[in-house]
Amino acid sequence: MATTINNTTAGITTTVDSTGVLSIQTAGLTAQTLGTDQSTTFSGTANLASTGSTTAPLKFTAGTNLTTQQAGVVEYDGTNFYGTVDTTTGRGSIPVLNQFKLLAAGTGITATATGTNYFGTTSNIPLVASAFYEIEVVFYYTVTTTNIRNFAFTFNAAPTSYDVYWEMSPAPGGLVAPPGTATMLIGQAYNSTATTTTVTTASLTTGTNHHARLRLPYLRCAAGTTSLSIYAYTSTSGTITPGIGSYWIARRLPATNIGTYAA
């Protein structure tokens, strides 16, 4: 037998029916239903709080993904957020992009030491040990003094494996306005386990802008791999000035293939 608490004047009804489902109605319509499985179903918009610097409007607690994928759900397993747009497509990861960008030209790098951060102090990429990542780094920079430049991508500890895609504007000349040129340089490295990958350019023309893009489409960290530093340095003289709009993006990938796949 249902138990009902009413405020008929206000149009509010709270009902627990014989199945144990609690329903809350406003204006004569169900606003919330609390099921016997402790789930809450909202009929109208759920307006999340305008929270402050110490609380978030929405918080997931890491759990286990559904055994059977279900359309419309969002999940979190402590590694990634997942969404299922439909059951044919299956579960996919919702990308969360960690990033850093330069809103103004950086400080000219004059050091010939290998450990000078391209993006400045405390600007590098933190990594979770044994996790998988996709990383992209985009460089726009100016050089003074025609000379060789070096870019070094240094892990604190050697990863298990990573693949590299690198492209850069022509050397020595620098940027070519669109539609561009067929002389862009592009290179790859496969299944590297090196702690540092260094890219050494040809001598770059002074006073010109240059572009480069590094992509690690696949990075598998080892148990001790917890950071990736992006360094630049000159070979003998001159500077590299990091340009506005240089940025990096890092996206942590799911550890396993968790979707639905066709034969």
Next chain:
Amino acid sequence: MATTINATTNNTLYYTPDNTGILDLQTGGSTAQSIGTDQSTTFANTVQLAVGTSSIAPLDFLAKPNTTTSITGSCEYDANTFYGTIGTTLGRGAIPVFNEFKLIAAGTTVTTTIGNYFGTTSNIPLVASAFYEIEIILYFLKTTAGTVTWTLTNSAAPISQDIYYEMSPFTGIVAPPGTATMLKGQVYNDTTAAYAFSTGTNLSSAANHYARFKIFLDNGSGTSLKIQATCSAGSITPGIGSRWSARKLPAINNSNYSA
């Protein structure tokens, strides 16, 4: 007058005293939830979702039409795509969900018989009449010089597909800073069920090679897209880090646009 249930010192459930029909749930003397006459619920603090289990998802959107006017801060789901609106100038945008597959160890060799690059049950499921953006990144070892034919096998002819393709030189990958001899090509508005092409020139033996596809797919009745290869001689060994990602796109352009 408020109706109070289970009142203790600081825990009350009460109806608003002005009889406007708003139900407030209070804890600690303050409103935690306010349920309006439009059935919306407004939370005053963090909504902490349940720990997901193998049978219970922490958050489940019920499919519905999107709001006519996009609302800043809202997330929506129309049974096809999740959407978010970060501001009314940009309007509604799709929240990307990437279905993906990656090799964390070298795969099974593909020889002179056409086969799946990523292995058994590794291909892309498709929804009929849906739109996709697909990226395929391949690092592989060629054994015995020969050509490689790539085949994108849709289970039915697509309505249209645009393909961007790039690959390392025939001699294999070149360490950064690289070379200016990468090959790039495009296909526009193709409707072939099994689009295939050969590298044309032999790929060098015992060298690692790279290839990448970027595809816009307007799918027809197809239910899967297979990523397949065959060699004129020898084999290819799919390499660690080879991966594909597929993102289902909204069916229509449903953001804000400027003139």
